[in-house]
Amino acid sequence: MTDIIQKVKNLSIGFRSKKGDEILILKNISTNIKKGETVGIVGESGSGKSTLALAMMGYVKHGLYTIGGECQFNSLNLLKMKSKDLEKIRGRKIAMIPQNAGQALTPNLKIGYQIDEALQLHSDLDEKEREKKISELLNKVRLPSPETIALRYPHELSGGQQQRVAVAMALAGTPDLLLLDEPTTGLDVTTQAHVLELLNFIAKDTGTSMVYVSHDLGAIAQVSDRIIVMYSGEIVLEGPSRDILKRPIHPYTHGLLKSIPKLSLAGLPESMPGSQPQPGTIQSGCSFFDRCNFSDDNCKNNSPQLEFLKDLNTSVRCFNYEKLVNESQASQTINKIKNKSQDKEILNLSEVSISYAKQKLLDQIFNRISDDNPTVKDININIKKGETIALVGESGSGKSTILKSIAGLLRTKDGLIRFDENRNLSSDLKERDPNDLRIIQLIFQNPDESLNPNHTVEEIIAQPLKLYFGLKGEELKKNIIDLLQKVRLGEFYTSRYPRQLSGGEKQRVAVARAFAAKPDIILCDEVTSALDVSVQAAVLNLLQQLKEDFGTTYIFVSHDLAVVRAISDRVAVLYQGRLCEVGPSNDVYKFPSHPYTEVLLGAVLEPDPDIKPKLVAEDIVEERPPEKGCSFQGRCSRIIGDICKKEIPPWQLTDSGNAIRCHIPIKELQKEQF
Amino acid sequence: MKLDSIYKEEKKSAFAKLSEIIITMASRPSGLIGLSILVFHIILAFISPYIAPHDFKAIDPTLMLQAPSAQYWFGTDDLGRDVFTRTILGGRTALTITFFGSLIALLWGGLLGIFCGLVGGKIDDVVMRIVDAFLSIPWILAMLLIVSLLGTSTEVLIPALGFFYGKGIVRVARAATHDVIAKDFIVSARARGHSNFSIIWNEIIPNVRDAILVEGAMRWSWMLLGFSSLSFLGFGVSPPTPDWGLMISNARGLMSFAYWAVIAPIVGLSSLIIGINLTADAFAKALGIDRSTKAPV
Numbered sequence: 001m002t003d004i005i006q007k008v009k010n011l012s013i014g015f016r017s018k019k020g021d022e023i024l025i026l027k028n029i030s031t032n033i034k035k036g037e038t039v040g041i042v043g044e045s046g047s048g049k050s051t052l053a054l055a056m057m058g059y060v061k062h063g064l065y066t067i068g069g070e071c072q073f074n075s076l077n078l079l080k081m082k083s084k085d086l087e088k089i090r091g092r093k094i095a096m097i098p099q100n101a102g103q104a105l106t107p108n109l110k111i112g113y114q115i116d117e118a119l120q121l122h123s124d125l126d127e128k129e130r131e132k133k134i135s136e137l138l139n140k141v142r143l144p145s146p147e148t149i150a151l152r153y154p155h156e157l158s159g160g161q162q163q164r165v166a167v168a169m170a171l172a173g174t175p176d177l178l179l180l181d182e183p184t185t186g187l188d189v190t191t192q193a194h195v196l197e198l199l200n201f202i203a204k205d206t207g208t209s210m211v212y213v214s215h216d217l218g219a220i221a222q223v224s225d226r227i228i229v230m231y232s233g234e235i236v237l238e239g240p241s242r243d244i245l246k247r248p249i250h251p252y253t254h255g256l257l258k259s260i261p262k263l264s265l266a267g268l269p270e271s272m273p274g275s276q277p278q279p280g281t282i283q284s285g286c287s288f289f290d291r292c293n294f295s296d297d298n299c300k301n302n303s304p305q306l307e308f309l310k311d312l313n314t315s316v317r318c319f320n321y322e323k324l325v326n327e328s329q330a331s332q333t334i335n336k337i338k339n340k341s342q343d344k345e346i347l348n349l350s351e352v353s354i355s356y357a358k359q360k361l362l363d364q365i366f367n368r369i370s371d372d373n374p375t376v377k378d379i380n381i382n383i384k385k386g387e388t389i390a391l392v393g394e395s396g397s398g399k400s401t402i403l404k405s406i407a408g409l410l411r412t413k414d415g416l417i418r419f420d421e422n423r424n425l426s427s428d429l430k431e432r433d434p435n436d437l438r439i440i441q442l443i444f445q446n447p448d449e450s451l452n453p454n455h456t457v458e459e460i461i462a463q464p465l466k467l468y469f470g471l472k473g474e475e476l477k478k479n480i481i482d483l484l485q486k487v488r489l490g491e492f493y494t495s496r497y498p499r500q501l502s503g504g505e506k507q508r509v510a511v512a513r514a515f516a517a518k519p520d521i522i523l524c525d526e527v528t529s530a531l532d533v534s535v536q537a538a539v540l541n542l543l544q545q546l547k548e549d550f551g552t553t554y555i556f557v558s559h560d561l562a563v564v565r566a567i568s569d570r571v572a573v574l575y576q577g578r579l580c581e582v583g584p585s586n587d588v589y590k591f592p593s594h595p596y597t598e599v600l601l602g603a604v605l606e607p608d609p610d611i612k613p614k615l616v617a618e619d620i621v622e623e624r625p626p627e628k629g630c631s632f633q634g635r636c637s638r639i640i641g642d643i644c645k646k647e648i649p650p651w652q653l654t655d656s657g658n659a660i661r662c663h664i665p666i667k668e669l670q671k672e673q674f
Numbered sequence: 675m676k677l678d679s680i681y682k683e684e685k686k687s688a689f690a691k692l693s694e695i696i697i698t699m700a701s702r703p704s705g706l707i708g709l710s711i712l713v714f715h716i717i718l719a720f721i722s723p724y725i726a727p728h729d730f731k732a733i734d735p736t737l738m739l740q741a742p743s744a745q746y747w748f749g750t751d752d753l754g755r756d757v758f759t760r761t762i763l764g765g766r767t768a769l770t771i772t773f774f775g776s777l778i779a780l781l782w783g784g785l786l787g788i789f790c791g792l793v794g795g796k797i798d799d800v801v802m803r804i805v806d807a808f809l810s811i812p813w814i815l816a817m818l819l820i821v822s823l824l825g826t827s828t829e830v831l832i833p834a835l836g837f838f839y840g841k842g843i844v845r846v847a848r849a850a851t852h853d854v855i856a857k858d859f860i861v862s863a864r865a866r867g868h869s870n871f872s873i874i875w876n877e878i879i880p881n882v883r884d885a886i887l888v889e890g891a892m893r894w895s896w897m898l899l900g901f902s903s904l905s906f907l908g909f910g911v912s913p914p915t916p917d918w919g920l921m922i923s924n925a926r927g928l929m930s931f932a933y934w935a936v937i938a939p940i941v942g943l944s945s946l947i948i949g950i951n952l953t954a955d956a957f958a959k960a961l962g963i964d965r966s967t968k969a970p971v
């Protein structure tokens with residue numbers, strides 16, 4: 001039993017409500033972390049996964065307190081230790097890698113100095129040895145030229161590089177246990193795949209145990225040996241990661257895996273109804289009862305216990321798991337999307353360029369923008385009525401910028417935006433008339449920010465109705481309730497404030513507000529990326545349903561290729577504000593494709609231990625698009641010579657009508673790289 | 675934690691909201707003390723003319739500098755006037771002038787700050803530089819100039835104080851607006867084509883109101899101190915109107931043998947300032963703005 005490094009025993013953490021009731025965030029958790037093992041903790045927001053990870057380093061968030069149980073690290077109960085003793089363990093024995101490294105690093109200290117500080121605290125090396133160790137650590141996390149990186153400030157590094165520095169700092173004390181709290185969540189797909197690969201390498205190389213907390217089953221599948229699934233403060237399923245991903249025997253995990261869109265499947269995944277109960281609201285019975293497809297009366301009245309199944313080497317908290325044992329995960333049902341896209345063109349972008357460059361005084365006077373190398377250049381897209389087109393790319397690819405220009409929030413440098421074949425939309429918001437504004441509506445990424453926290457749901461949805469249609473009184477109220485029912489929220493929600501709603505409900509309100517204007521085009525800016533996986537599928541299904549009812553056109557921006565695959569008819573791939581590939585989504589996801597599309601597709605993480613990401617290009621971040629030639633020349637692994645650096649590549653058409661902008665002939669692109 | 679209230683909260687009337695805030699304020703000892711002091715002073719200001727035992731301007735040379743007695747509770751001053759009467763009446767002027775002064779400061783400072791924060795660009799630059807320029811002028815000198823030109827009537831003092839104490843509110847309102855302005859619900863309102871006025875009224879004010887109100891409450895106590903300093907220097911209200919600053923100024927030379935004449939107005943002034951400060955702090959906490967926010971440990 002000596003190989004157990006962290007032992008959590010009957011741990012309960014909670015807070016006291018105003019009335020004095022104890023409300024549990026973690027309910028009687030017991031688990032062990034073995035030496036050299038990587039354990040993934042997965043769950044929706046509010047499931048208690050971060051609280052558990054923090055407890056493993058003897059930390060309980062302000063406002064919470066330990067109700068019972070212990071966290072033993074090398075037979076020391078961390079939760080009872082004094083902070084002075086804990087200091088000796090934290091950093092040296094147990095290290096933590098935060099979600100947002102950019103915020104965890106001190107902005108005004110150089111990288112080398114910050115790692116040195118960690119070394120001074122957590123090791124006994126002298127100055128010379130420390131210097132050597134710093135470059136050793138930076139080498140280990142595969143940062144290019146460690147000597148120069150050490151002299152830089154955090155803001156001079158990209159998000160992925162910052163996360164690597166955070167890993168290096170955590171490794172400074174050669175810890176036995178690494179806690180990672182959503183370490184790749186804020187990163188681009190390609191960067192995320194690289195960081196996960198690095199973590200895998202470090203786990204093997206140093207033999208450190210890792211606890212990887214994430215909501216993303218795709219990321220968890222890549223790193224962990226064992227998976228703990230949490231729901232509403234309880235462990236509902238625990239076992240070897242392959243078994244859990246291939247044959248989830250708890251209904252929650254089963255549904256969760258089904259609701260994740262996959263690259264290999266077009267169409268919308270099945271959604272899970274409902275949302276996780278708020279802490280303290282479950283009185284009796286299974287906490288997953290109301291969302292479960294397998295539940296019966298027994299589940300309603302009695303709470304299931306975590307049961308260890310010897311032959312499966314898995315623990316499960318469910319009465320009816322046997323029903324699921326024989327069912328394989330592959331039976332994913334897909335709601336095929338049927339879009340009646342017409343030939344009529346609804347929006348046309350021609351030669352659109354957008355620049356963020358600061359205007360010179362002369363240009364300001366003549367009210368013009370001069371920039372030879374604008375952020376977004378030469379965008380030509382034709383959007384048909386009733387179609388869903390997706391703009392895909394990493395952060396900085398200009399996809400949201402284009403969206404803002406269509407909405408009139410950002411002035412274009414050149415080019416025309418034409419609506420309905422004949423009406424030119426001004427790129428200046430003030431020059432558009434109310435009807436021009438009404439036909440294009442936006443839905444934002446984060447519903448916490450897109451809904452005014454001081455307005456009720458009724459007031460939020462009333463705004464476009466009052467503004468565009470001048471509705472008042474009874475009629476207004478009737479319309480609001482009508483809209484709420486369309487997004488599957490009842491009348492009951494009218495008097496609620498956004499903070500009283502769950503993430504999915506908030507996004508539904510935002511969808512209702514967009515549809516209130518009766519728009520022709522809806523711009524969706526990463527609408528599902530702030531939502532939990534189980535909610536994401538429901539929102540995607542809702543959007544599809546509304547589209548079929550109203551015949552709306554969607555312009556969908558996302559970095560998640562699997563989500564895009566699920567909902568869109570056509571995909572446009574962007575790199576550095578230039579189009580790389582445009583085509584029907586079925587074709588874009590097949591060969592041949594643009595080298596950049598290949599990179600993006602290769603980096604997608606799927607919740608399947610057999611599908612490993614293919615890392616083609618380096619995850620370098622380019623600040624500005626190149627002056628001449630192909631926009632992707634800096635990272636392209638298939639570069640064919642000088643022509644890529646000098647000439648802008650031509651559009652090439654494949655047989656299926658897929659347009660690729662590359663110098664490599666289509667036939668050559670057909671060949672897979674791997 | 676406020677679990678029940680979070681799950682079951684419904685839209686409330688303004689009165690219900692206000693009473694809830696006051697109850698939350700009073701549930702904290704410091705808030706309760708602050709509120710009690712403030713309410714005591716306000717009630718006193720209303721009823722003092724009716725309960726004053728003596729005439730505040732009755733000069734009687736025979737009663738000069740009498741020690742506290744049954745008839746003259748706080749003694750008399752150098753002109754034989756009753757100190758108790760003058761003390762309870764002295765709060766009236768100060769409270770009225772500074773209350774309306776703060777209102778003016780809140781209005782112009784808050785609205786200008788929100789406007790600058792919203793429009794940004796050149797207009798914001800120019801306005802903020804002007805505000806900065808005013809911030810660099812010692813306000814008491816500027817006040818002296820205004821008072822010596824226009825006199826010391828209430829009609830002059832209220833707007834002048836309101837102007838000088840509003841400058842700081844401009845900055846606070848502008849910063850609070852900047853916090854809100856980048857949020858998507860403002861972008862969304864803009865994209866829908868709402869007017870600037872509608873965005874300010876519907877989207878910004880509900881979100882910055884609390885921060886500005888708290889700042890205004892703090893300014894109230896500073897203005898009280900500032901106003902009393904003016905009186906102390908002889909540029910506030912003119913005698914024989916009873917006023918704490920004036921009373922302190924008159925009696926401070928006689929402190930060594932007639933301490934009573936100076937202690938009463940000092941206690942009055944400082945208790946009111948402490949009361950307003952504690953109330954403002956409790957108000958901020960009740961609204962969820964913690965002025966002494968610590969980093970999460």
